[in-house]
Amino acid sequence: MVRKLTLRQHDALIGFFLILPSLIIILGISLQPILSTLYFSLFEASRGINAPQTFIGLGNYVTLLTDAVFWAAIGRTLYFTLVSVGLELVLGLAIAQLIHTRPPGWRFLRTSLIIPWAVPTIVNGTMWRWIYNADYGALNGLLLQLGLINKYIPWLTKPELAMNLVILADIWHSVPFIALILQAALATLPADLEEAAAVDGANALQRFLLIRLPLLRPAILVALVIRTVEAFRVFDIIYVITNGGPAFSTVTISYLTYLETFSFGHIGRGSALSFLISLFTLVMAFVYIRILYRPEEKL
Amino acid sequence: MNKVLRTLILVMLVALVLLFIYLPVAWLVISSISTRAELLSTPIHWIPQQPTLQNYLNIFFPSQGVSEVARTFRITLWNSFVVASSVTAITLVVGSLAAYALIRLRLPFSQTMLIGIMGTRMIPEISLVIPLYIFASRLRLLNTPTILIITYLSFALPFAIWLMAAFFDTIPIELEDAARVDGCSRLQTLARIILPISAPGLVSTGLFVFLTAWDEFFFALIFTSTVAAKTVPVAIAEFTGRYVVDVGSMMTGGVLAAIPPVLFSLIFQRYIVSGLTAGAVKG
Numbered sequence: 401m402v403r404k405l406t407l408r409q410h411d412a413l414i415g416f417f418l419i420l421p422s423l424i425i426i427l428g429i430s431l432q433p434i435l436s437t438l439y440f441s442l443f444e445a446s447r448g449i450n451a452p453q454t455f456i457g458l459g460n461y462v463t464l465l466t467d468a469v470f471w472a473a474i475g476r477t478l479y480f481t482l483v484s485v486g487l488e489l490v491l492g493l494a495i496a497q498l499i500h501t502r503p504p505g506w507r508f509l510r511t512s513l514i515i516p517w518a519v520p521t522i523v524n525g526t527m528w529r530w531i532y533n534a535d536y537g538a539l540n541g542l543l544l545q546l547g548l549i550n551k552y553i554p555w556l557t558k559p560e561l562a563m564n565l566v567i568l569a570d571i572w573h574s575v576p577f578i579a580l581i582l583q584a585a586l587a588t589l590p591a592d593l594e595e596a597a598a599v600d601g602a603n604a605l606q607r608f609l610l611i612r613l614p615l616l617r618p619a620i621l622v623a624l625v626i627r628t629v630e631a632f633r634v635f636d637i638i639y640v641i642t643n644g645g646p647a648f649s650t651v652t653i654s655y656l657t658y659l660e661t662f663s664f665g666h667i668g669r670g671s672a673l674s675f676l677i678s679l680f681t682l683v684m685a686f687v688y689i690r691i692l693y694r695p696e697e698k699l
Numbered sequence: 700m701n702k703v704l705r706t707l708i709l710v711m712l713v714a715l716v717l718l719f720i721y722l723p724v725a726w727l728v729i730s731s732i733s734t735r736a737e738l739l740s741t742p743i744h745w746i747p748q749q750p751t752l753q754n755y756l757n758i759f760f761p762s763q764g765v766s767e768v769a770r771t772f773r774i775t776l777w778n779s780f781v782v783a784s785s786v787t788a789i790t791l792v793v794g795s796l797a798a799y800a801l802i803r804l805r806l807p808f809s810q811t812m813l814i815g816i817m818g819t820r821m822i823p824e825i826s827l828v829i830p831l832y833i834f835a836s837r838l839r840l841l842n843t844p845t846i847l848i849i850t851y852l853s854f855a856l857p858f859a860i861w862l863m864a865a866f867f868d869t870i871p872i873e874l875e876d877a878a879r880v881d882g883c884s885r886l887q888t889l890a891r892i893i894l895p896i897s898a899p900g901l902v903s904t905g906l907f908v909f910l911t912a913w914d915e916f917f918f919a920l921i922f923t924s925t926v927a928a929k930t931v932p933v934a935i936a937e938f939t940g941r942y943v944v945d946v947g948s949m950m951t952g953g954v955l956a957a958i959p960p961v962l963f964s965l966i967f968q969r970y971i972v973s974g975l976t977a978g979a980v981k982g
Contacts, residue, residue, distance in 0.1 A: 408805060414885050415804030419812070422797035422856060429831065429853045430819040436830035495716055503709035505717075511968060512720050518964035519724075520914045522932035523953040526939055527727045530946060538726050541743035572723060581975050633823040636916045640936055657825050662921070671829060678826040682818060 434678060441671035446664070453668070460672035470673075472648075473656040476563065480652060481631040484567045484574070488627060489620070491571065492578025497608075499579070500586045510583065513576035521573065525640030528569035532556050532641070559649035562642050566650055570637055574630075578623045585619035586612075629684045633677060653677055727957075730950035731755070738946055754951035768937050769948040771926045775934040776955065782844050782930060783912035786851045787905050794859030795867075795901065799889055801860070802867040803875070813864060820857035824917045827853055835922060844928050850918045855908045862907065862974065866900030867893065903974035906967050910960050931956040 405413065441460055445453040464470045495513070499506050516524070531538045534554035543549045556562050593615075594607050602610070613620075635654040642650040644659065651659070654677065661670030730738060731754055733747040754769075761770040801809045831850050832841075840846040870893060878888045894901075916932040923929045935956060938949035964971055 411804040411885065412806055415800035415806040415809075418796040418800035418804070419806070421793045422816075422860060425793065425852050425856055426816065426819055429850060430822055430827065430857075433827040433830035433834075433853075434822055436833075437826050440829060498709065498712055498716070501709060503706065503713050505710065505713045509713050509716060511965065512717060514964045514968060514971060515724060515961055516720055518910065518960040519957045520932060520960060522914075522916050522935050523727075523957050526935055526949060526953050527723055529939060530730065530950065531723060531726060536739050536741070536743070536946075538743060541741075541745075545742065572719070576720075577975070580972055584972050584975065629821060633825070635825070636932075639916075639920075640939055654823070654825055661829065667829060674823070674826040674828075677823050681821045681823055684821065686818075 434675075437671045437678075438675050440667060441669075441675050443668045445668040446666045456668070460669045461676075464669065464672055464676070469656070473651050473653045476650065477632060477634070477652040477654075480563060480567060480570075480634055481628060483564075484570045485624065485627045485631050487567070488571055488574050488578050489624060491575045492623070493582055493616075493620070495575065495579040496582035496586055499583045510580075513579055515576075516572050517574075517576040517580070519573065521636045522640055524569060524573045525637040528565070528572070529556070529641045532565055556642055557646050559647045562646055562650050566638055566641050569641060570631070570634070573637075574627060578627065581623050582616065582619055585616055589615050625684060625687055629681055632680060632684070727950055727953055730946060731954045733947065735947055754947045755955075757948060758951060758955065766945060766948060768934055768945075769952075771929075772931075772934055772948075772952055772955070774926045775929050775931050778844055778926075778928055779913055779930040779932075779956075780959075782847045782851065783909050785844075785848045786855050786912040787909045789848070789852065790855045790859040790908050791901060791905050794856055794904070795863045795894075795897070798860045798863035799867055799893065802864050803872075804885070813861075816857045816860050820854060820861065822853075824854070828918065828921055831918075832921060842923050842925055842928050846922050847915075847919060847928060847930065850922065851912050851915060855912060858911070859904050859908055862904040863897070863900055866897055866904075870896055899970060899973070902967060903970040906963060906970055907974055909963065913960055 442455060442457055443453040444456045444459065495509075499510055519527075532555045534540070534552060534557065537552075537555070539555065540549070540552040544552065555565055589612065594611050597607050597611055633654050634652055635658065638644060638650050638652060638655055639658075644651040644655050653673065657670055657673040657677065660666045660673060729745070729747060732750045732752065733744065734749055734751055734753075737744045737747050737749065757765045757769050758772045761773075800806060801813050806812075827850075831846075831853075835841045835846045835850075840849075874892055874896070875888050878892045879885075883891065914932070915930070916936070919930045919933045920936070923933060931952070935949065935952045938945050938952060
């Protein structure tokens, strides 16, 4: 005789089947590959995917952590991340604040913000590369006509400039994302707190720093973490604008991983590098979840 | 007077931001309708004296002598469209079922699983690419849209589950209880009550997944090499490797690649802001 399932068991059974396809996909194309990457990173394999390999334990990690090239790439990645995310946050907050004061044209501005955000990263990079072009670029043309420079400057051939120009392109693409999130958060803030503070004699700056900013903290933190994780693994825009040059001055950690793996065929070392990127990202993800996911709110 | 001055300053700030947004886009579009001679002129012709749609014609009605990348650009647009739509369709079906189960059915470990799914969303593509490459070459899937669809699920599916879970969570449980009292089974409730109310969530999730898949570059760069599967971002990146003379086609390709995502985003504006807030700043 078949025993009847309780409602709860019945739910669990249905739930299991609903979730199964997702689990199989995630296990197959995320979990299994990341574990394989960890496995490959323990081997000396520097002549491509099909070449013989020797187990060297943590050897690749030791090589990397004692290699100046690795630390230089980490330094550039941190520079890119801190400068671009920092500026994006300040500008994004300023634009959100501007929209929140409802000046003439604020609706048009809010709609316009969607455009740079929606333009594909590769198109964004291509567009800026053309703007920065040494001989025919719009940046040179504009600055010359404004009288700010007296001859064309080969922007992307200067190691000290190239990274900052990539950052400018990234800012154009990502400030709207932060501004959109923050203006939506601003719109949900209660007005009474600030009104009460104004009655008590707090000036605009005090109200902004002591009331509005703390209330925005959750939204700011989330925008920050999402952008930090993205910026730390920056690849596409560098590939298109500078190709890592000039003189390796824009080789970030992801770009170095790409070069090691696909240009030099150092599969083992490339795997170790990419596993380190994952490790950092997972730490960031943990922070992200801790911020987003408060058990008392049930998701 | 003070108020007028304040408004004036605000308007100037708005204008400044608008300039920063639109100048690069304007230059992209202008470059795409300029002749080669005008693009290479000094001082720059900000407004083309002989605007031309030749670059667009070269892409849509290629004749002899047009560069290879321009000639095959249409096909890469189609590839991008096939890959992005397939990924969107698969993640919406598979992802929303999983999200519903995780949020509504009292499964053991559902919270742990949600966190785990969130964690896999954060794994960078570069950490998955070598094993996936080996997998693809063993199954002879390199250079096919299929391998892109499969690998794009690695970031699209966790993302969709997360977004849909956030939306399902906002639906009052009383609605479901009422339906069940009226004799609907779990699956009937899901199909008749939950899915119709979740339409905004599905639109928003679908939009985000489509845009992310359309934007994707790295997997496409590694897994595809010919027009059999090459997507738009790879085609555009290939223009940049060439000489400056190709700038017109390159900018035209850029405009064409940007039109679908920009258009979708503007049409579904409402869903984007709500999606950013739901997926990103939930709570």
